[in-house]
Amino acid sequence: MKEFFIYIFSFWLVTSFTISGDSMEPTFSDGDVIAVESYVFEEPQRYDIIVFWGTDESDKQFVKRIIGLSGETILIREDRIFLVEDDGDETEIEESYIWKNEETYSLREIDGTKYEVPEGYYFVLGDNRDASYDSRTWHSPFIPEENIAGKYSYTLF
Numbered sequence: 375m376k377e378f379f380i381y382i383f384s385f386w387l388v389t390s391f392t393i394s395g396d397s398m399e400p401t402f403s404d405g406d407v408i409a410v411e412s413y414v415f416e417e418p419q420r421y422d423i424i425v426f427w428g429t430d431e432s433d434k435q436f437v438k439r440i441i442g443l444s445g446e447t448i449l450i451r452e453d454r455i456f457l458v459e460d461d462g463d464e465t466e467i468e469e470s471y472i473w474k475n476e477e478t479y480s481l482r483e484i485d486g487t488k489y490e491v492p493e494g495y496y497f498v499l500g501d502n503r504d505a506s507y508d509s510r511t512w513h514s515p516f517i518p519e520e521n522i523a524g525k526y527s528y529t530l531f
Contacts, residue, residue, distance in 0.1 A: 387412050389523070390530060391425045391437060397500035397507060398423070398437055400473050407531050408437075410524040418443070418496060418519070420467070423526035426498075429514035435523065438508050441467060442497030444519075448489040450510075455499075458488065472501060494519050 393406040401423070402408065410425045418424060422440045427433075442448040447458040448467075456464040489509070491497050495516035500506025509515040 387414060388527065391435070391523075393437060396505050397502050398439075399502040399505075401439075401471060401501045402437070402529070406529055408529050409527040411527045412524040413522065418522060418525065421471075424496075424498065424517075425523045425526075426517050427521040427523065428512075429517060429521065430512045436498075436507075437526070438498035438500050438506070439471075440496050441499050441509075442489060442491040444491055444493045444495055446491050446497075448491065448497050450487050450489075472503070489515060491516055496522075 388409050388411045391408050391410050393402045393404060393408065396404055418440055420440055420443055423437060424440060425435055425437050428436055441455060442457075449456040449458050449464060455467045455469065457467055458464055487510075489497050495518050497509045497515065498517055499508045499510065509517070
């Protein structure tokens with residue numbers, strides 16, 4: 375009986391998700407299957423990779439990386455992303471996981487854009503910025519916390 379409850383509890387906390395498309399390359403490839411754990415005991419953090427229900431397409435789930443947290447201001451300038459502090463200071467958000475092909479990588483279409491993330495919402499981007507449909511392009515750019523299904527735990531296959 376104990377094993378049954380452990381199985382049910384584990385099933386509730388961890389699910390699988392199949393990657394569709396190339397918006398998260400090189401982190402994930404089309405067809406990869408990942409384990410996703412729910413945020414039962416913790417809050418989403420910057421750099422977490424999350425699976426969530428879209429705001430513009432509420433019947434579709436997406437996988438992206440959290441860049442901006444609730445209450446933060448994010449600035450995109452010269453192909454770099456900055457966190458704007460309350461005093462106006464800017465701190466670059468390090469993105470060592472991004473492969474930037476100098477010939478094709480560009481955030482210029484939104485250069486100089488500031489995103490003020492409302493409380494209870496998140497700003498997310500795909501790792502493959504040139505091929506990602508994310509907070510930069512959605513009509514409703516911020517993901518409400520209640521839309522988050524969970525965060526990436528490990529790659530199954």
